[in-house]
Amino acid sequence: MRVLLIEDDFILGSSLKKALEKHAYGVDWLRDGESGLAAIESLDFVAVVLDVGLPLLGGLDVLRRSRQKGKQVPVLLLTAFDSVRHKVEALDQGADDYMVKPFDLEELLARLRALIRRRDGRIETVIRCGDVNIDPSALVARKGEDTVHMTAKEFQLLKLLMERRGRYVTKNDIEYALYDTGSGIESNATEVTIYNLRKKLGSDFIKSIRGVGYMIER
Incomplete structure (x- = not known):
């Protein structure tokens, strides 16, 4: 799935x-509105992440002109x-x-997934385990x-x-899925998040075996 990112800030853009x-x-x-608009008009994307404050052509102008040309790609707008x-x-x-x-x-990624699901006519169902959904x-x-x-990391x-209920998930798998491994995360970040989830959902809800990983049984 190909996404178009139009953001002029180098640090934010590279992170995204x-x-x-x-x-x-x-x-x-892409880092300016004119090249972003040209890409929307000529290429196919599942979604566009579009900053409002762009050089050459502002994000709202990019959005308006692309819609006027009949481009219906989902657009997630970023603004200060x-x-x-x-x-409005x-x-x-x-x-x-x-x-x-x-x-x-993590919220941006969740919202982007929701936009793509709506574009494809799909609805993600509620996930249930015991009395938690x-x-x-x-x-x-x-x-x-x-x-x-809960926090975004706790939710993720x-x-x-x-x-993956009924299967153990290793700490390495969790860190790969949830964290940027190059950002120097705390060594106990996963344990702290698990501890917080157990406080909110019950101490027995998440099982663990040292050296194996974590699991929700039901």
Whole structure:
């Protein structure tokens, strides 16, 4: 699946490109609005991640002109503005979703997956294990009838374990799936996240065997 990333900030753009590629997307990264618009008009992408503040041609102009030319590729807009007026303008110009900087990378990836599913006419079903269920598209976790509030990393780890329920997931697999291995993560980051999940979902919900990994049985 090929994604077009249009972002002029080098640090943010390179981080997003690396994260998207880590999650099996092919990425074309462009850094100005004119070349971005040309790419949308001439190439096929499953989605576009589009910054508002671009040189040569602003992100909203890129969005508006691409829609006027009949291009219906899903667009996730990135902006530094958080006012209702800016959100309304973005949606009116044809944005499919909208995120304000700074944002959580895991949330951006989840929103991007949701846009692609909607484009393909697919709906991700709720995942259930015992009395715990999660809705990956809405980033919601529940235990019984109660919503469980958790961080993006906690949600992603819980989703990974629930998707692989009945099988042990190694610490290395977890770190590869959830973290940028080049970012110098804390050695106990996985253990801390598991500890927090057990506090929220029950001490017996996630099983572990030292040297093997973690598992949700049911």
